[in-house]
Amino acid sequence: xxxxxxxxxxxxxxxxxxxxxxxxxxxxxxxxxxxxxxxxxxxxxxxxxxxxxxxxxxxxxxxxxxxxxxxxxxxxxxxxxxxxxxxxxxxxxxxxxxxxxxxxxxxxxxxxxxxxxxxxxxxxxxxxxxxxxxxxxxxxxxxxxxxxxxxxxxxxxxxxxxxxxxxxxxxxxxxxxxxxxxxxxxxxxxxxxxxxxxxxxxxxxxxxxxxxxxxxxxxxxxxxxxxxxxxxxxxxxxxxxxxxxxxxxxxxxxxxxxxxxxxxxxxxxxxxxxxxxxxxxxxxxxxxxxxxxxxxxxxxxxxxxxxxxxxxxxxxxxxxxxxxxxxxxxxxxxxxxxxxxxxxxxxxxxxxxxxxxxxxxx
Numbered sequence: 001x002x003x004x005x006x007x008x009x010x011x012x013x014x015x016x017x018x019x020x021x022x023x024x025x026x027x028x029x030x031x032x033x034x035x036x037x038x039x040x041x042x043x044x045x046x047x048x049x050x051x052x053x054x055x056x057x058x059x060x061x062x063x064x065x066x067x068x069x070x071x072x073x074x075x076x077x078x079x080x081x082x083x084x085x086x087x088x089x090x091x092x093x094x095x096x097x098x099x100x101x102x103x104x105x106x107x108x109x110x111x112x113x114x115x116x117x118x119x120x121x122x123x124x125x126x127x128x129x130x131x132x133x134x135x136x137x138x139x140x141x142x143x144x145x146x147x148x149x150x151x152x153x154x155x156x157x158x159x160x161x162x163x164x165x166x167x168x169x170x171x172x173x174x175x176x177x178x179x180x181x182x183x184x185x186x187x188x189x190x191x192x193x194x195x196x197x198x199x200x201x202x203x204x205x206x207x208x209x210x211x212x213x214x215x216x217x218x219x220x221x222x223x224x225x226x227x228x229x230x231x232x233x234x235x236x237x238x239x240x241x242x243x244x245x246x247x248x249x250x251x252x253x254x255x256x257x258x259x260x261x262x263x264x265x266x267x268x269x270x271x272x273x274x275x276x277x278x279x280x281x282x283x284x285x286x287x288x289x290x291x292x293x294x295x296x297x298x299x300x301x302x303x304x305x306x307x308x309x310x311x312x313x314x315x316x317x318x319x320x321x322x323x324x325x326x327x328x329x330x331x332x333x334x335x336x337x338x339x340x341x342x343x344x345x346x347x348x349x350x351x352x353x354x355x356x357x358x359x360x361x362x
Contacts, residue, residue, distance in 0.1 A: 074207020289342025
């Protein structure tokens with residue numbers, strides 16, 4: 001885990017509730033949800049000194065919200081069930097844990113965190129290597145073994161999810177042309193956090209795309225695709241969102257992190273990476289609209305200077321962020337014209353400092 005000090009000296013957390021097509025009517029509720037998640041993340045960082053614990057608790061807030069496509073309220077599979085994916089990465093030791101296609105876990109990100117933390121065990125007896133990625137019933141069994149809360153799978157289904165499912169299922173079964181369908185409810189959730197020592201962690205959680213095949217695992221469960229975190233002279237963390245298949249093929253979380261970490265201008269490099277390595281990627285040839293996005297935190301401890309950036313190629317993306325030294329969390333919805341969706345990307349961001357200058361006393 002990261003370095004722990006005797007006194008809390010600051011931290012910065014950012015979250016997202018997806019890049020997709022968010023309802024303007026629900027904008028305020030989404031933004032409030034982001035602020036609550038940031039508040040929880042900073043409170044956790046103050047008590048635990050752990051960036052990994054902070055992103056886990058922040059994402060749990062997002063998973064518990066019926067607004068998002070993660071945990072409670074997830075999209076339903078073609079069979080009408082909930083199957084969740086989640087991952088976390090700890091930049092202080094580069095350990096990673098993820099789960100895929102799991103039913104009956106209240107907070108999937110907790111299972112991913114338990115797997116990540118268990119990687120520090122050299123073996124689990126008799127030379128057996130601890131797992132880093134579990135799926136389906138195996139992940140559920142691990143959750144029970146770790147005393148993580150499990151519930152009846154139906155308890156994760158909301159009325160809203162049922163209505164969306166029935167709407168699209170009828171269209172598919174009526175043999176409606178694929179061009180008549182609009183699967184832009186891509187509100188995967190995620191978080192990235194950096195502490196005062198420059199330790200960074202990231203997380204991602206998703207219920208997957210609407211009407212997905214049972215057993216399908218999206219980017220939220222795939223190494224280097226859903227989240228990335230790495231400490232260094234400059235620490236970098238990312239958490240992605242969008243169409244999972246597009247993000248997996250381009251390994252987007254790690255790809256973006258590598259392009260931004262040593263950049264003279266992170267905003268320009270992030271835009272170039274999204275454009276060249278995602279929208280114009282040779283791995284996505286033939287796909288009309290490349291739908292994706294990411295939040296990014298880059299922090300240089302020597303300069304005490306950080307960048308929080310977000311990017312998306314979708315109609316909208318909703319993010320939240322909070323500096324531990326500020327009065328409260330902030331949230332924002334970034335939007336893009338319909339004509340540019342899937343063909344161009346937007347990059348926005350802010351700069352931050354973790355440590356307040358102390359006033360001199362005479």
